[in-house]
Amino acid sequence: MTIGARVDEGIPPLVTATTAAGRLGCSVTWLGRLVQQGRLPGVKVGRQVVLPETVVAALAEQRRRGVEGWDAPETRLPALVSPSKAAPLLDFAQGNSVVALYQDGKLPGRKVGNDIVLRRDVVTALAALRRAGIERYPGA
Incomplete structure (x- = not known):
């Protein structure tokens, strides 16, 4: 981080x-399907599909025990966006400005591999705050 x-x-x-x-x-294609x-x-964020770690761990354990199928625990993900999708919502030209907000602690998110994912509702709330002159998400 x-x-x-x-x-x-x-x-x-x-x-x-x-x-x-x-x-x-x-295969990655099979999981995407x-x-x-x-x-x-799971959800496609940018060019990647991401899945909850708990789901992958549960499926790996099922496979280790010889259980067939893809029955995963019920998990709901919030609406997620990549920095490039968040940029226009925050009136930025490029996603690297959004990444900078994340790196500076002004916008919460989560690192996945080499990428960052953000909750759409948090980005939308920060956009409204920025229009009011506030540059940081509350608590950030």
Whole structure:
């Protein structure tokens, strides 16, 4: 984590589909298809599909025990956005300005691999605050 960055506890720990596929012995494409069909909780953020760490751990344990199938624990994810999708909401031209807010501790998010994910509701709230002259999300 970058110094000053603030973890958004509203986002559960996540792993990329690439990491999950390696742990589960399947392809990234297969996991992406299961997420798209709603059979696994996950979301596409930017160019990556991310899944809750708890789901991947539960599925890995099932596979270790020889249980077939893809029955994952019920998990709801908040609406997530990448920095590039958050940028126009915050009146920035590029996502790197959003990354800087995260790194400076002014916007909470969660690191996933080399990327950052943000809750859409937090970004929307910060956008409203910025219009009022406040540059930092409360508590950040």
